[in-house]
Every structure is written in C-alpha cells, then in structure tokens.
Amino acid sequence: MTGVPMVLAEKVSKNFGSNRVLRGISLQVDPGEVLCMVGPSGSGKSTFLRCINHLERVDGGRLSVNGQLVGYRQKGDKLYELKLKEAAFQRQDIGMVFQRFNLFPHLTAVENITLAPMRVKKQSRTAATARAMELLERVGLEDKGDAYPTRLSGGQQQRVAIARALAMDPKLMLFDEPTSALDPELVGEVLDVMKGLAKSGMTMIVVTHEMGFAREVADTLVFMDEGVVVEAGPPRQVLSDPQHDRTKAFLSKVL
Amino acid sequence: MSERGADRVTDPAKKPATATATAADSADAIVAIPLRHPWRNVIAVVLLLGLAVFLLDAAQRPDYGWADVGKYIFDRRISQAAWVTLWLTIYAMVGAIVIGLLLAIMRLSPNPVLKSIAWLYIWIFRGTPVYVQLVFWGIVSLIYPVFTFGIPFTTPWATIPNGIFTNLFITAVIGLGLNEAAYMSEIVRAGLLSVDEGQAEASTALAMSWGQTMRYVVVPQAMKIIIPPTGNEVISMLKTTSLVAAIPLSVDLYGVSRGISAVTFTPVPLLIVASLWYLLFTSVLMVGQHFIEKRFSRGTGRLKAEKGAGTPGTTSTPTPAPTSGPAAPGGPGVARTPGAPLGNDFGGKG
Ligand SMILES: Nc1ncnc2c1ncn2[C@@H]1O[C@H](COP(=O)(O)OP(=O)(O)O)[C@@H](O)[C@H]1O
Ligand SMILES: [Mg+2]
Numbered sequence: 001m002t003g004v005p006m007v008l009a010e011k012v013s014k015n016f017g018s019n020r021v022l023r024g025i026s027l028q029v030d031p032g033e034v035l036c037m038v039g040p041s042g043s044g045k046s047t048f049l050r051c052i053n054h055l056e057r058v059d060g061g062r063l064s065v066n067g068q069l070v071g072y073r074q075k076g077d078k079l080y081e082l083k084l085k086e087a088a089f090q091r092q093d094i095g096m097v098f099q100r101f102n103l104f105p106h107l108t109a110v111e112n113i114t115l116a117p118m119r120v121k122k123q124s125r126t127a128a129t130a131r132a133m134e135l136l137e138r139v140g141l142e143d144k145g146d147a148y149p150t151r152l153s154g155g156q157q158q159r160v161a162i163a164r165a166l167a168m169d170p171k172l173m174l175f176d177e178p179t180s181a182l183d184p185e186l187v188g189e190v191l192d193v194m195k196g197l198a199k200s201g202m203t204m205i206v207v208t209h210e211m212g213f214a215r216e217v218a219d220t221l222v223f224m225d226e227g228v229v230v231e232a233g234p235p236r237q238v239l240s241d242p243q244h245d246r247t248k249a250f251l252s253k254v255l
Numbered sequence: 256m257s258e259r260g261a262d263r264v265t266d267p268a269k270k271p272a273t274a275t276a277t278a279a280d281s282a283d284a285i286v287a288i289p290l291r292h293p294w295r296n297v298i299a300v301v302l303l304l305g306l307a308v309f310l311l312d313a314a315q316r317p318d319y320g321w322a323d324v325g326k327y328i329f330d331r332r333i334s335q336a337a338w339v340t341l342w343l344t345i346y347a348m349v350g351a352i353v354i355g356l357l358l359a360i361m362r363l364s365p366n367p368v369l370k371s372i373a374w375l376y377i378w379i380f381r382g383t384p385v386y387v388q389l390v391f392w393g394i395v396s397l398i399y400p401v402f403t404f405g406i407p408f409t410t411p412w413a414t415i416p417n418g419i420f421t422n423l424f425i426t427a428v429i430g431l432g433l434n435e436a437a438y439m440s441e442i443v444r445a446g447l448l449s450v451d452e453g454q455a456e457a458s459t460a461l462a463m464s465w466g467q468t469m470r471y472v473v474v475p476q477a478m479k480i481i482i483p484p485t486g487n488e489v490i491s492m493l494k495t496t497s498l499v500a501a502i503p504l505s506v507d508l509y510g511v512s513r514g515i516s517a518v519t520f521t522p523v524p525l526l527i528v529a530s531l532w533y534l535l536f537t538s539v540l541m542v543g544q545h546f547i548e549k550r551f552s553r554g555t556g557r558l559k560a561e562k563g564a565g566t567p568g569t570t571s572t573p574t575p576a577p578t579s580g581p582a583a584p585g586g587p588g589v590a591r592t593p594g595a596p597l598g599n600d601f602g603g604k605g
Contacts, residue, residue: 084465088462088464091459091461091462094460095460096457098456098457100453102451102454102457104454104457104458104476105476106475116458120461161457
C-alpha cells in the first residue's frame with residue numbers, strides 16, 4: 001500500500017444541462033477496498049461510475065484515481081483537458097462491468113477477452129489467448145471459449161464480461177448493477193465470481209441492490225440519493241441502523 | 256393480403272387432416288364456404304388477354320425487328336459493351352462503398368471539421384442530378400487541362416497534364432462513384448447508428464480508441480444492416496451506368512447499342528437487346544441479393560435474440576429455433592437448399 005487512495009472524490013459534481021445529477025460527491029476508496037453503492041434509480045450512481053473512468057466529464061470538484069486526476073492534467077493552478085489518447089490510457093487501469101453485459105456479439109468469448117489486450121496493449125494473440133483461457137477458468141467458463149455471446153446464458157455472459165475487464169489487468173473494477181438484468185437463479189454465479197475477486201484483493205466499486213452481497217463483501221456501503229451521498233459506513237451499521245430518514249425509507253423498500 | 260386471411264379460414268375445408276389435428280383438442284374445425292373473389296379473376300383474365308394481344312401484335316410489327324434482336328443479342332460488340340457496363344458498376348460501387356464508409360464515419364466522428372466536410376459533400380452530391388454531375392466531370396479536363404502544384408500566384412513547382420479526366424472510363428467511374436458515395440454514406444450511417452450504444456461504451460471502457468472502437472466493434476456489427484440495401488444500390492448503379500453518355504462515354508452497353516442503331520437505323524431491336532442484357536444482370540444480382548438478405552436477416556434475428564438474452568426468461572432458449580422453425584413446413588428443399596451452402600460460405604467468416 002502506497003497510502004494513495006485508489007479513488008478520491010472531492011465534491012464531484014456533474015450536470016446534464018440544467019439537470020444537476022451529481023451534487024458534490026465526496027468519498028474515498030483505498031486499495032483493496034470494496035465499496036458498495038445503493039440508491040434509488042436516477043440518483044446518479046451510474047453517472048458517478050462513468051465519471052471515474054471518464055466516460056463522462058466531471059464538471060466540478062476533484063476526482064482522482066490512484067493519485068491521478070481523471071480527465072485533466074494540472075499544471076500550476078491550471079487544469080488542462082486530457083487528449084483522447086491520454087484519457088484512454090488512464091482507462092487501462094479501470095475495468096468496467098455493465099448491467100447489460102455489452103459483450104461484442106460478433107466475437108467469441110475468447111475474442112471478446114483478447115480484443116483490447118491485443119489492440120491496446122499490443123499483446124500477441126498467443127499470449128492474449130492463453131491469458132483469456134486462464135481468466136475463463138477463473139470465472140468457471142473454461143469450456144465456453146469458442147462460444148458466441150448469444151449461445152451463453154445471461155450469467156455466463158456477465159462472467160465473460162468480467163473476464164474481459166480483468167484481461168486489461170485493472171487496478172480498479174467498477175460494477176454497474178451487474179446482476180440486475182439476470183434471472184434470479186443466475187445471480188449467484190456472478191456474485192460468487194465477484195466475491196472471489198474481492199477476496200483476491202481487487203479494489204471494487206459495486207452499484208448493486210444485492211444487500212446480502214453488500215453486507216458480506218463490502219467494506220463500505222454508500223447510500224446515494226439525488227446526487228449526494230446521504231450516508232456511508234460499514235454495511236452492517238448502515239443496514240441495521242440507518243441514520244437518515246431517506247436511507248430508512250429506501251432500505252425499507254429493498255430489504 | 257386479404258386473400259391470405261381468407262385462405263387461413265378456408266384451409267380446414269381444403270386440408271381437413273391437418274386442420275382437425277390441431278383444432279381437435281379444443282373445438283370442432285371450422286367448415287366454411289371459402290370467400291369468392293370473382294372480380295379478381297375477371298380482371299386477371301382481361302389483363303392476360305390484353306397482354307396476349309399486345310405480344311401477338313408486337314411479334315408481327317416490323318419496327319420491333321425481332322430478327323435483328325436475334326442477330327445482335329450475342330453480337331461481340333454488345334457482349335463486350337455489357338462487360339464494360341459490368342466493370343463500370345463494380346469499380347464505381349467499390350469506390351462508393353469505401354468513400355461512403357469514410358463519409359459516414361466522418362459524420363459520426365466527434366470532430367466538427369470532419370463532420371462539416373462530410374455534410375457538405377453529401378449536400379452537394381445528393382442535391383444535384385447525377386446526369387449533371389457526369390456532364391461536369393466530362394468537361395473537367397477542359398477546365399483543368401493541367402494540375403499544378405505550388406504556392407498560388409508564384410511559379411508552380413510541378414505541372415502534370417490532366418491524364419485522369421481525359422480517360423473517359425476513369426472519368427465515368429469517378430463521376431458515378433462520387434455520386435453514389437453520398438447515398439452509400441447514408442446507408443452506412445444508418446448501419447452504424449443501429450449498433451447499440453453500449454457496444455461503443457464497453458469498447459471505450461476497455462481503453463480502445465475511437466478508431467479502434469469503430470473498426471473492431473461497431474463497423475463489423477453494422478455490416479448486417481448495411482449489406483442488404485447495398486445490394487439495391489448495386490442494381491441501381493448497373494442501370495445508372497447508362498447515363499455515362501453524358502460524359503460522353505459510349506462504350507457501355509447502352510452507348511454501343513445506340514451506336515449500332517445509329518448506323519443501321521433500327522433503334523427498337525437494339526433497345527430490346529440492351530434491355531435484355533440489363534435484365535439478365537439485374538436478375539442475377541436480385542437472386543444474389545435475395546440470398547444475402549436471407550442470410551443477413553437471419554443475422555439480425557440472432558441479434559434480437561441476443562438482446563432478449565439480457566431479459567429474464569429467454570436466456571436458455573437456443574436461438575436458431577425461430578429461424579429454422581418456419582422453414583420446415585414452408586419450402587422443403589427448393590426454397591431452402593440453395594440458400595444453405597451460400598449461408599455457410601458467408602457464415603465461415605464469422
Ligand atoms: N447521457 C445523459 N444525458 C442526459 N441525462 C442523463 C444522461 N445520463 C444520465 N442522465 C440523467 O442523470 C440522472 C442520473 O442517472 P443515472 O446516473 O443513470 O442514475 P442511476 O444509475 O442511479 O439510476 C437521471 O436523471 C438521468 O436521466
Ligand atoms: Mg444506473
């Protein structure tokens with residue numbers, strides 16, 4: 001541990017036109033930590049995740065990953081917007097998993113996993129494929145390497161998507177409701193993979209409605225509403241003894 | 256349309272075996288007098304009679320010169336000209352697809368300069384008649400007899416005689432291709448826009464650049480949408496090549512037919528000859544297009560199933576079921592078999 005937080009957000013704000021989606025988010029995620037984020041739909045959770053890997057531009061405040069400002073370079077007291085290439089370079093350290101998997105349907109599982117390592121990191125096909133097989137084994141799909149996404153169940157697709165993100169050797173993994181699109185019986189297999197990942201020391205930010213997972217895996221649980229962090233703390237404490245009325249109201253609906 | 260509906264109701268009467276088999280469990284099969292369509296038959300008979308009269312009359316009319324049609328249909332000059340038309344089509348379409356792809360990508364790029372250039376290009380080339388454009392390209396060599404390189408109003412560094420636009424075939428390919436590119440770009444753009452945004456987002460999140468995202472993720476998926484209308488454009492281009500007379504290029508199918516008839520004073524038989532050749536080419540293209548479309552609509556069917564995979568319930572359903580299902584009772588053998596090997600050829604690419 002270097003002592004540098006993996007993610008440090010200080011009063012991060014983001015507007016879509018007049019819609020103030022994030023209104024001063026401050027939080028910190030240390031290396032190896034798992035932060036779970038809950039909150040009603042539209043509260044800005046996805047937007048916050050997308051800001052972290054610069055899929056969206058931050059409008060105000062400071063957001064840094066591993067000590068590096070996201071999307072900007074600071075020179076003196078001036079901020080310069082990063083070039084597209086530099087922004088892409090920053091993303092190499094951040095893996096993202098989406099609610100709808102977003103696997104590439106024209107590529108097999110292995111090809112999905114090897115595409116970015118080969119094209120971005122210029123790995124050889126042999127090296128990338130070997131690594132892909134390793135990752136598929138890790139998510140329990142070593143026999144599905146040649147399968148196209150349409151041939152896989154939702155749970156299998158999401159596990160391939162996790163393997164695809166891991167293939168870039170990220171330091172931080174972002175999960176945006178990774179199990180929300182799954183049949184109930186397929187949720188467990190994806191959560192198991194994520195638990196394994198957390199145990200191996202991966203730093204993770206997980207937007208989820210799986211309170212059991214949050215309770216078991218998260219170091220910190222954050223409740224977000226209307227673009228602000230309403231409450232944050234150890235999951236047991238937040239879940240059993242919420243301090244704010246809004247948290248109480250939300251938890252009473254999902255628990 | 257209405258006939259189909261009627262057929263469905265009357266089916267039990269025609270084929271009681273199958274109908275009762277499905278309906279037996281719930282209720283008695285419907286036995287009904289089929290709906291009659293007397294006027295439909297009357298009109299069909301009248302039209303057929305009219306056509307017969309026209310054909311009998313045409314066969315006797317000397318202006319049609321059927322003997323000349325037979326004489327020129329396989330004339331070497333004609334078949335060579337048909338070859339020219341075919342190559343004009345191929346070169347112009349290849350150019351149009353490449354430029355169209357570039358234009359479409361430029362229009363969707365985040366760069367406002369590229370966007371504006373593409374917009375301007377499409378505005379001009381789609382907004383003026385192709386005939387007028389061809390006339391223009393035909394006189395470019397008069398406007399620019401030489402290409403000069405250098406700083407304006409100083410002594411040029413190099414002067415190259417304009418060889419491109421003095422070659423009328425190349426001029427025709429350029430004229431047709433540049434015009435078609437504007438239309439192709441719209442087709443390509445629609446294809447690119449049809450790809451789910453999540454695809455580009457996932458690719459970007461994997462640290463791939465915008466160009467890599469386009470090339471490896473978006474364009475390959477857009478192909479399914481792009482290819483069928485491109486077939487239409489090929490057929491359309493084949494016929495549009497007859498406008499190269501505007502350049503004036505006269506070695507294409509229509510040009511040569513016109514040339515021959517100008518000497519023999521038999522315009523009608525040569526028009527028929529040219530039309531038969533155009534019909535032959537377009538028919539072959541239409542058959543090819545039919546199979547390609549079938550192949551790629553199967554692809555989009557799979558795409559839909561794939562989207563469904565995200566929603567609960569449909570995940571375990573094997574996808575080919577809906578496509579192979581209707582095929583079994585539909586056309587056994589005749590309709591499917593020719594498509595099958597072709598489909599495999601394309602499928603091999605993955
Ligand atoms: N690209 C966008 N353009 C405009 N508004 C957006 C965009 N993305 C999200 N929003 C808005 O931001 C708000 C928060 O959305 P989101 O971050 O997706 O919430 P959550 O993930 O918590 O459900 C919503 O009101 C949504 O309409
Ligand atoms: Mg969301």
